[in-house]
Amino acid sequence: MSPWEALALLLLLATGVLVVTLRNAIHAALALILNFLVLAGVYVGLDARFLGFIQVIVYAGAIVVLFLFVIMLLFAAQGEVGFDPLVRSKPLAALLALGVALALFSGLWGLNLAFAKDLQGGLPQALGPLLYGDWLFVLLAVGFLLMAATVVAVALVQPTRPLDALRPEERKEEKEVVR
Numbered sequence: 001m002s003p004w005e006a007l008a009l010l011l012l013l014a015t016g017v018l019v020v021t022l023r024n025a026i027h028a029a030l031a032l033i034l035n036f037l038v039l040a041g042v043y044v045g046l047d048a049r050f051l052g053f054i055q056v057i058v059y060a061g062a063i064v065v066l067f068l069f070v071i072m073l074l075f076a077a078q079g080e081v082g083f084d085p086l087v088r089s090k091p092l093a094a095l096l097a098l099g100v101a102l103a104l105f106s107g108l109w110g111l112n113l114a115f116a117k118d119l120q121g122g123l124p125q126a127l128g129p130l131l132y133g134d135w136l137f138v139l140l141a142v143g144f145l146l147m148a149a150t151v152v153a154v155a156l157v158q159p160t161r162p163l164d165a166l167r168p169e170e171r172k173e174e175k176e177v178v179r
Contacts, residue, residue, distance in 0.1 A: 004045070011038045025071045029064055036060040050124055 001009075015035035022028040036059045043052035132139070 008038060008042050008045070011035075012042070026068070029067050029071060032067070033060050033064045036064065050127060 012035060015031050015038065018031035019028050019035060022031060036055055040052040040055035040060065043049075043055055
């Protein structure tokens with residue numbers, strides 16, 4: 001392992017840990033941006049320039065800006081995260097994370113990552129037929145999973161009754177609670 005690879009690995013791990021441990025949502029989103037930028041550098045270092053550019057444009061650019069917008073919209077950045085009701089489950093979560101990591105590493109142990117097709121540095125002309133040919137069902141499954149997660153997230157944040165359906169005195173109480 002070269003020193004640059006070790007530095008990238010340490011930066012990816014450190015920023016990933018910061019994303020899930022920082023108490024301020026804005027700081028966590030900024031750590032996520034740094035994580036995405038380091039990952040884009042890893043892609044470029046692996047001669048996958050297209051993936052590196054997409055990582056910066058789509059994830060570090062659009063997705064994290066959307067996260068920051070939602071955080072600011074929900075006023076999550078104004079306060080620190082309160083009491084953690086699941087504090088007793090942290091050892092179980094760490095044990096499960098270790099199990100998942102071991103399963104992933106055992107699956108990657110004998111995996112030969114050499115592609116039969118020349119990917120030409122990750123250019124779109126070479127990735128398109130591969131992505132929409134052999135990996136079409138995987139791509140569709142990921143798209144369906146993301147759509148389902150979006151629908152569930154929107155359903156979870158919907159109020160039980162829309163503000164239009166509330167009586168005037170209930171609207172006043174609702175506005176006081178929101179402040």
